Amino acid sequence: MRIVAASLAAVALACAGSRAHAPAASAAPAAPAxxxxxxxxxxxxxxxxxxxxxxxxxxxxxxxxxxxxxxxxxxxxxxxxxxxxxxxxxxxxxxxxxxxxxxxxxxxxxxxxxxxxxxxxxxxxxxxxxxxxxxxxxxxxxxxxxxxxxxxxxxxxxxxxxxxxxxxxxxxxxxxxxxxxxxxxxxxxxxxxxxxxxxxxxxxxxxxxxxxxxxxxxxxxxxxxxxxxxxxxxxxxxxxxGAIPPATQPPRPDLSEPRQEKEKRAEKVDALAERPALAVAWHVPERGTPEHAAFVILDQLLVQGRDAALHQKLVQEKGLTGEVEGGVNLLGNAWDYQGPMLEIVYLFHDREHGPDELLAAIDEAVQPFMDRPVDAEALARAKVKARSALYGEMESFSGFGLADLLASAALFDGDPARVTRIPDELEKVTPELVQKVAREYLRKTNRTVLVVKTKG
Incomplete structure (x- = not known):
């Protein structure tokens, strides 16, 4: 039953090495015990x-x-x-x-x-x-x-x-x-x-x-x-x-967010910045739901790695920026939070490329996921990447990464063992669910755009 660091690292390394050419396997490898x-x-x-x-x-x-x-x-x-x-x-x-x-x-x-x-x-x-x-x-x-x-x-x-x-x-x-x-x-x-x-x-x-x-x-x-x-x-x-007394807890605040129905745009001037920047955020599904697992897969397809759609479109094809960064929960990971969360994507760019040009390219990268189900090979590759990212989180900081996931699940769910079920949740994601989630959560009316301008 015991999992050792070497075996977990090996799984993560194997997954990472497979991200570019992962086959559409019929079954996922067994998750570490x-x-x-x-x-x-x-x-x-x-x-x-x-x-x-x-x-x-x-x-x-x-x-x-x-x-x-x-x-x-x-x-x-x-x-x-x-x-x-x-x-x-x-x-x-x-x-x-x-x-x-x-x-x-x-x-x-x-x-x-x-x-x-x-x-x-x-x-x-x-x-x-x-x-x-x-x-x-x-x-x-x-x-x-x-x-x-x-x-x-x-x-x-x-x-x-x-x-x-x-x-x-x-x-x-x-x-x-x-x-x-x-x-x-x-x-x-x-x-x-x-x-x-x-x-x-x-x-x-x-x-x-x-x-x-x-x-x-x-x-x-x-x-x-x-x-x-x-x-x-x-x-x-x-x-x-055991002898430390408990305290009366106030009611937890209502953290719910209304469904966003209209795109938001904002800009700020950064007097210290040398290059303009752009960030886009989308509200994501509630953590622990099948839709959330599908969005984690979608994040891999859209944002994570050089094979991701945004990198291919904005960096490789159009040369609008040198890198696209982001993810679900920039202050942690896709699982160690409780309330509403955002997928935030951001980039830095040269002055000759305006925000409208960048947003148009982002739209081009996003639209295929809304138009049709992702193909089986791409989905299989994204699942490998998602598992690799999860195992990497567990291995980080000499075991603290796993402690982080366990403590979060204990605090929020009263069920730290749910961490062991995440690989299965990811594996159950279907092409149709990815498309459904993309249509609801990557729509323009669910996004917020922030433009950072330089002073000069």
Missing amino acids: IPVEYHTLPNGLRVALSPDRSVPKVAVGVYYGIGFRVEPKGRTGFAHLFEHMMFQGSRNLGKMEFIKLVQSNGGNLNGSTRFDFTNYYQVVPSNVLDTVLWAEADRMRGLAVNQENLDNQKGVVKNEVRVNVLNRPYGGFPWLDMPQLANENWHNAHNFYGDLADLDAATLEDVQAFFKTYYAPNDAALALVGDFDPKEALALVTKHF
Whole structure:
């Protein structure tokens, strides 16, 4: 039952090598066997365990159900602020000592804020799993939320906004710009990085209340992937996290988006940019549906790789740009989110090619998928690419990629094992379903266009 890193990497490598000449096989290769255990502690903490005894290391992921679009109005940037606050010390660890603890034991770590969660992860030698779980529980139990740390990290976040968005070429393009333009619901459409005025107005009481509400075990999932015995690992998780009390959770906001019925267009002038840019976004089907699986296949056919339709049309045939980039969920992958999502495609181009010319070429590339079912050989090749991308996600960052998928599915679905069913969901996609999804989701009235102009 155990899956080893070597076998998964081999599958991914074989898939990637086959993308240009994949035959229309009658049956997909068997998906790798991924063992998954799922438990819920009495305090609500969701726990996903996937043992792999091949290498003496463990990936640890702790996910809290507070992402960009879950944060309340008037609290923009709080989710991101807490990503920083979580490294400022806890009851038994001083400022930055969590980082020192992991690194001094030969591990690496990071954290990030996404649409629907904020996560923290470590990849460490398996003999220090007990220590790392203790440290994660220590900051869940009692983060050092004091005025000094708050003031310091507010300054850090505001400076990050200035450096990464306000004072750099193409700052926020397209990952920050496009959700604000394409979505109607405030939760999906506000400035995810945080309004500087909201950050300035944050009081210590505001921040303490935010932590107590959202950084609770019943708003969290923990995933372990690697070298451990599941029974022993669950005992360690229970020992460290089991006594942390749950918190009353506010009703989750309504994240739904209305069906887009009219194309949206916007433009902005980027004084720091040297070349114009263009981004196009389409709303995608709900995650976990057959239509979503079909759109993942469609993304491979349209966007991913040099054999994709947009690359062939805009780069190879017309020479309008050197590269077309994009995908479903630019801040993660096609599976680690919960609410509405966009497929975003973007490119940079020379001034002699205007947006209308580029959009016409995009339309030429998209239209065949709407006009007729994709042929069997192209569909088979896209399925190989999609599986390769999935296995690549699982293998990324020394096993953290699989932990990310498991924790997300535990947090959103209460079913981390659904990750093991994704290959089958992709394989069930038919040419007719791809065409149906293309007609509904790639129509012009479902798209948003952003034109970036240079100042000169």
